[in-house]
Amino acid sequence: MISVAEKAQTISQYQVTGPTDTGSPEVQVALATKRILELTEHMKVNKFDYHSRRGLLNLVSRRNKLLKYLNKNYLERYRALIKKLNLRDKY
Secondary structure: OOOHHHHHHHHHHHOOOOOOOOOOHHHHHHHHHHHHHHHHHHHHHOOOOHHHHHHHHHHHHHHHHHHHHHHHHOHHHHHHHHHHHOOOOOO
């Protein structure tokens, strides 16, 4: 689980509109990416944890939907975000 300090740091790093911006797609994708990385490490150790696997797949799906939205509506912001997070350009 992401600590409160890490979450606050991630939010402040990826904010678009201002200090109260916690719901922009960039922030949501960044937080989802952090959780995905933690869950993949958990899954390497616990191969038969099917409940966490389902949560991981749902999280990946949600992140893909947000990235698709960004790509469709804000192409420059999408490109900057995937470069910053070191993600593949899927769309």
